[in-house]
Amino acid sequence: MPRIALDDIDHALLALLQQDSARTLAALGELAGLSPSAVQRRIGRYRDAGLIDRTVAVLDPRKAVDVLLAVCTVTLDRESVEAHEEFRARVLANPHVQQVYNVSGDCDYVVILATTGMAHHREVADEVLKSAPNIRRYTTMFVLDPVRTTLTLPTVEPR
Structure with missing residues (x-):
């Protein structure tokens, strides 16, 4: 488009x-x-034009009850197009995956999980990451304090 x-x-x-x-x-x-x-x-x-994708209510994670945010870095075992497509389909199918970024550097993806407590996090992480084929490793960092959360994107380049 x-x-x-x-x-x-x-x-x-x-x-x-x-x-x-x-x-x-x-x-x-x-x-x-x-x-x-x-x-x-x-x-x-x-x-x-698809510039506005959808209109949503953005909840403050500091005020939402029992929300546990986790930042997971994921490294795939194989670097094929099919492996990436399979991983993307898996994470996109889970509603607790809040954000997914294909990144450069030491890992292939950064995945943000939003769950309701540690037990729920383990269940989601097992379903989405631990039992997934083609994952060499993943690490999890739990968010202790969401200092700033925003969805705002720049629309113009700085001059």
């Missing part, structure tokens, strides 16, 4: 939406210098 051209107002509106997408069209328009109908048209364009 081709990238859509964005102007300065688009960048401002996307930043506002990433901060709080529950704002009304009127409030967004006031902050971005647009009419509510112009805001609605732009948001529709972002959705049609």
Whole structure:
């Protein structure tokens, strides 16, 4: 899918939406210098182009009850395209896998697991990682304090 051209107002509106997408069209328009109908048209364009993937409520992990976040590094045994596809399909099928990154360096993937306590973590880690074929090793680091969590992405390169 081709990238859509964005102007300065688009960048401002996307930043506002990433901060709080529950704002009304009127409030967004006031902050971005647009009419509510112009805001609605732009948001529709972002959705049609796939730039806005979905709209969700982001929970604060510090306030969610019994949430255990774990950062797992994973090294695959084989480096074939099929091995990567199989691993990706496995992690994408589990709803407790919050994020997955294919990375460079000492490991192949970083996987963020979100579970409800240690017993649940063990169950999910066993299902997703320990029993998975083609994993040479994985390590787990438990998040002690989620100092900053954000989903905000830059929309424009710094000048």
